[in-house]
Amino acid sequence: MASETMVMPYYKFNVLTGTKAAKVIADPAEGAAIIDRAKNPLYIFGPEVIANPVGACLLIDYALKIAKSRDMPICATAHVKKKMLELGVKPDCTYDIIEIIHFLKDKNWSGVRGKGYHDLVLFAGVRCDLAERGLATLKHFAPHLKTFAVCRRSHPNADFAVPVIVKGDKWREYLEGLIEALGVKA
């Protein structure tokens, strides 16, 4: 369900869209409920998960906890795989962002673990302008799935988006809240 008014995302460049915009998920518990409702979710890790700090950690540390909480398959895009292997985690697949979106468009695709199409796709750490284009593709051409942009800059083309969170400690709190709501110790 879309929000009635469009929320201005953090980046005003390259993201303004059309008439259907994301529902803003201000409460992390609501985000956890969205994840819980999914039968076959997929988590896409972009390169900023290994570059962007969140408090004393990297974004990937939080993203991995979220993925592990529901045994979500992970698609490592760009060159994220190398860092994941260093962390002792093997991604389920290593397509680049546009390639995985190309597959996700296809309802008949077998999915990352062969369980059929993914009904929820989470995005984290993809550079915002590129993520927004990918989300636009899925908005138009993948009615069989929902997207959740776990990004503090917000994404109108997603189905569900985190609100703009400028302050780093608030962002950390949001992620910790999401992890806690998923039943994992942050």
Place this chain on the structure above:
Amino acid sequence: MSKGKMREEEIRRIIRADDEWEPVGPTPMPSLIDLRNWDFRLLDTYEPFYAPFCDLCCLCTYGKCDLTGNKRGACGIDIASQQARWILMCVLMGTAAHGAHGRHMVDHLIEKLGADTKIDLGSQINVEAPIIRTVMGLKPETLGDLRKAIEYVEQEMIHLVSATHMGQEGSYRDFESKAFHAAMLDHVALETADIAQIVGFGFPTSVADTPLVDLGWGAVDSTKPTIVVVGHNAVTANAIVDYLRQHDLYDKVEVAGICCTALDVTRYDSGAKVIGPLSRQRFFLKAGLADVIVTDEQCVLTDIPQMAKDTGAALIACSDKICYGLENASARPAVDILRAVLEEQKQFLILDPERAAEVIVQAALALAPMRRDKKQLVTAAEGAALAAKCRGTCEECNRVCPNLLPVSVAVNQAREGNFAKLGEVFLRCLGCGKCEEACGHQIPILRLMQVAATRDTYKMRAGRGPIHDVEIRKVGSPIVLGTIPGVILFAGCSNFPGDIDEVAWLAEELARRKYIVNLSGCAAMAAAMSKDADGKTIFEKYIPEFDAGCIVNLGSCVANSHVVGAAIKIANIFATLPNRANYELMADYILNRVGACAVVWGPYSQKALAIGTGAVRWGIPVVLGPHASKYRRLFMSKKEASDWTVVDGRTKQRVDTKEPTPEHMMVVTETKERALVTIIKQCFRRNDTPPGRAIKLNSYISAYKQVMGSLPDDLQNFIRTEKEIPIVYKREVLAYLKEVGWQPKPVLSLPTIIGTYETEVPIEATIK
């Protein structure tokens, strides 16, 4: 709709069909639908991928129409077709820009030298115009023949523009076919423009070792009267050089350029300086170091008149494409114009290059002594004062940055006299100035960067133009067999996602793996803006030949045609296949046998889209930087799930090769690391011999391990026989192949997709 007999006769007359250099092939001067089956065959494997940038259509008064999801516009168009229509329009813009450039260049040179002026590209080049020969069936011999090429482009374009009107084309596949057609015309225009200027201005040709020229804003000696030429058409810039030479002023005046005019004026005179790519345009012009700014056409910022006023520089616009509302003084005496420039600070449009050159040089000489104070750069103390009002908390500058840069942190640190972060931002800055516009305190952020920006100077090789026939004879066989792992073209603009030195990194990673690396336009400039520990740029370190492990600067945007030309020449000279009016035969050869890949790492313009789309129709895959996702269309396969059936030219049997090569025809990658492995992969071809494939796989595995930390997880798609496994990785790869259940795949020596779709080209034509 057939061409009709009269048109066919007209075409035969235009291309001098009775000339016997080669028999005329099936598609002389193709019209909109003549190559449609080829296009559809490509689209069958490489589906268009659309990423809508806007959900609406607002092109006619039916709308705005919301096309979200499965909604249609009032005219019936859906979101996919609307994206494809937009693509066609943008490709047409790019083609028109190159075509108009070519038209102006050809007309100017015919006026100056005569239509009968012979095309002579030197002793190393006999196949002078491989694109024009292949597309039109014409072997151009004079400047007058080049005019025929431009007339063909113009004639086709009217039909293509017509198709974009409301209530015309309605299929995304046909829009894409038309975009391919427009882009093919773009390549005809590129080749025409560069051949014309090589012939007309005596640019380097038939020589590889062109001079090293100075690059960087620090290279400009602004203590001299300084003229800065901006754009892509060097007719006036060259006239300025002529005027300086004729009046013994050459050492007294500094001529520097931004964008492709800079590249072309250094092909005319290697003493001219290159300031840098488009991303440095606003930064440099705001610095006030130019006494006279000269604009021609394409990629010229539209607010230059205001920047010139702000800095007290004179402005002379020299192209009818960019008039800026200025008085056309083309017919006024130079002395009158000069008086108005100096006394009234008036800006003018002057379309007569010689008259413009006189005014420009004389204005620079007169203004320079009066503008010494305007040329003072901002000091660190002044910079800190300019940034004083920043608190680093509003982040308005960040929020409008199209490259997502942390501008606010950098400006806030500059307030405290620390410009290191601003220096980092400068290296990624696109120069749009949106941060200044958004700043509530009106902090002049681009001026502030003067303190932070490195004033290093660099060496770039001047553009060398076409690849020599003798070079093709040398590398043709190893390229087709795969033992030279690939031919790479870095083309296009400076809309880079990261640091400006990423192109240099990519180019060097490939050159040291023995790829043939070619650069052009802003990509060539950016590649020069990185030095090794010895202070050398890649142009100083690598041999400038079209050979394995070498790095070539082709020249400006229009010189991109020479890499496509080289691919055609491999088919025509090395494989001795006839190219005359034989588009499909050449493109099929390139797609299946020539491991070439074009890279546009910093794309922004419609011209770059046209160049890239044209490459795809020729069978050359394109790898793009992330900003290209805003073009909104790519061409991608479903990897191993797609149909990779070809015809074995020897047996004429269809064979399912089961290998996705080339994997995609136009794809965006997010980081330079991912780009590296993707470029390498896009050079795999079905024609690779096992030893050739082993060399390519060696590059792929080594690069993948370097940036991804493991064996590639799609290795099984590209290994056809165990012989192809690189020895150094054999044990590891065999274990992996066993784990994933790999099966051998057929190796073909004459693969072709001719015969897998309806075409007039017989399979026999693919075999010489």
